[in-house]
Amino acid sequence: MKITSRQNCPIRRATSVLSDQWSFLIIREFFLEGKRRRFQDLQSELGLSPNTLSNRLKRLEQQGVIERQIYSDHPPRAEYVLTSKGNALAPIMNALYDWGTEYPDTNGEDRNG
Amino acid sequence: MKITSRQNCPIRRATSVLSDQWSFLIIREFFLEGKRRRFQDLQSELGLSPNTLSNRLKRLEQQGVIERQIYSDHPPRAEYVLTSKGNALAPIMNALYDWGTEYPDTNGEDRNG
DNA sequence: CGGTATCCCTATTGATACTG
DNA sequence: CAGTATCAATAGGGATACCG
Numbered sequence: 349m350k351i352t353s354r355q356n357c358p359i360r361r362a363t364s365v366l367s368d369q370w371s372f373l374i375i376r377e378f379f380l381e382g383k384r385r386r387f388q389d390l391q392s393e394l395g396l397s398p399n400t401l402s403n404r405l406k407r408l409e410q411q412g413v414i415e416r417q418i419y420s421d422h423p424p425r426a427e428y429v430l431t432s433k434g435n436a437l438a439p440i441m442n443a444l445y446d447w448g449t450e451y452p453d454t455n456g457e458d459r460n461g
Numbered sequence: 462m463k464i465t466s467r468q469n470c471p472i473r474r475a476t477s478v479l480s481d482q483w484s485f486l487i488i489r490e491f492f493l494e495g496k497r498r499r500f501q502d503l504q505s506e507l508g509l510s511p512n513t514l515s516n517r518l519k520r521l522e523q524q525g526v527i528e529r530q531i532y533s534d535h536p537p538r539a540e541y542v543l544t545s546k547g548n549a550l551a552p553i554m555n556a557l558y559d560w561g562t563e564y565p566d567t568n569g570e571d572r573n574g
Numbered sequence: 575c576g577g578t579a580t581c582c583c584t585a586t587t588g589a590t591a592c593t594g
Numbered sequence: 595c596a597g598t599a600t601c602a603a604t605a606g607g608g609a610t611a612c613c614g
Contacts, residue, residue: 358561359554363485372476387596397588402597412564423595433564440560441472443553448471451546500576510608515577536575
């Protein structure tokens, strides 16, 4: 890692996308549960309210991490998939996984999920 | 990555520590600027208010990621260093760095720093 | 220098109800 | 099913002043 400038730092850019809990946890679901996730899947898996999930998904879509595919069926069906940019998060998720495995003792408060 | 349970997931544990922007960016400073960081160094480098920095440092210390060393000099001197647990974050930071380098185009709003 | 104490603003989140 | 609308609670964070 050869960071030379704090301005425009790659880590900063990365964490500006992954700035909050939900973004990480939503992306985790794609690696955990499968390539294609539906709105209600994510909601029940993560236990968040629909408006929060909607906001996070919109942001992630804007950032090019996930892609939304909507089918006008009845009932309607929406599927979210990782883009190549989203799939490229795998090393980060793996690194987080490894670290969380090696140091399981965080006194961080736990939520449902 | 073989996640079997959403409960007690290592990624969840990791992100509960690295839940916010500042934690990542504070830790980044240790890898960027050096092993030992002082309060004022971090504050001027990151451009945050002292109370916010104080809160983040306390939490990171509680979580065992950094260690606080206080010297009762005049003027007083405090130094923060990464613990082994904190140093073990290097792969995560590297992965974030790589991803942020490969995908520099996030429309995430930028701050100072 | 290394913080703490206030005050205040904003974003995030949950809860709930509702729509196409 | 896949969201949107609304209201309320909370935490994160900035600005500023102050203390040992």
